Amino acid sequence: MSDHYISIVSEKTNPTDAQELAKRIFSYLTEKKIIQKELSDCVLGSTGHRPAENFGAILEKQNEGFWDLKTNGVEIITERTVFENGGNGLEQVKCPNCGQNQIEENWENSLDHWYTKSDSDLVKCSNCSSKNSITKFDFKPNWGFGNFGLIFWNWGKFKSHFFTDLEKVIGTELKVVYGKL
Template structure:
């Protein structure tokens, strides 16, 4: 069995007061008994995360498929610039909002300036126009932000939970499904 994750990511490269917002979201998730309040080795990272708790049954469409029996079952909070990608699924499309061309098969150096925190734009290798990275369309969904919440091995969330998360973050979110 392979691991997978669902990341909830605000659709903005640089989230204002990201550490304060991360703590606010964590406090909310703990208060709802969705995750436990102490850090443990429950995520696929050198860092620790917050293990699943019984309230998680209220926020997923498939509560019987929650990973209570797995070691990798927690929440990872990312507060550094990160490409939230699909993992082994890769990328089928990256559509430039200017020329409408699929640039997924081009040399991916066009992502370097964003990844190195030099810019929030991508320059299309075909039309050479620089555009905010958030305006590009990626399939499967990829997200680019310095704030994200990755739930390891959890099934899909309820619409109500995602609406509440969107409200807490104060804007549009992206869901990134990763398979490793």
């Protein structure tokens, strides 16, 4: 069975604020008993928090057999990350200036530069010649770029108010990225 994940990304959080924000979100989600306090092997490639007894409060529809899955945790990310959509495919990488799809152009290097902070992350649009950071391009399906995010593994469909509640706690706009491995 493939694993589905939903990343909730704050693109505007500064790296210096990410740890503090992680503590706040951890308190918020554990006090509501949505996730467990303990870290365990319940996400792919790292450790995360398994669901706690009130997990259903944020879900419109849970994944079948969700509670018993090996991979059903929440990972709290506090470092520079490209939140991508895994094997779901990418249709568009649109220029933020003229809106033309630049997916056929060479933007991967710029993204790599952004991630490693090794060189310029600017991409020159082949249509309008404007230069913008690759993180400003409009990815379809959504991708997110930032220093803070939550990745929910195999939870299911969220109630929409969960995202707006989180935006209030986090204090920035959030981007939701749907992924599959």
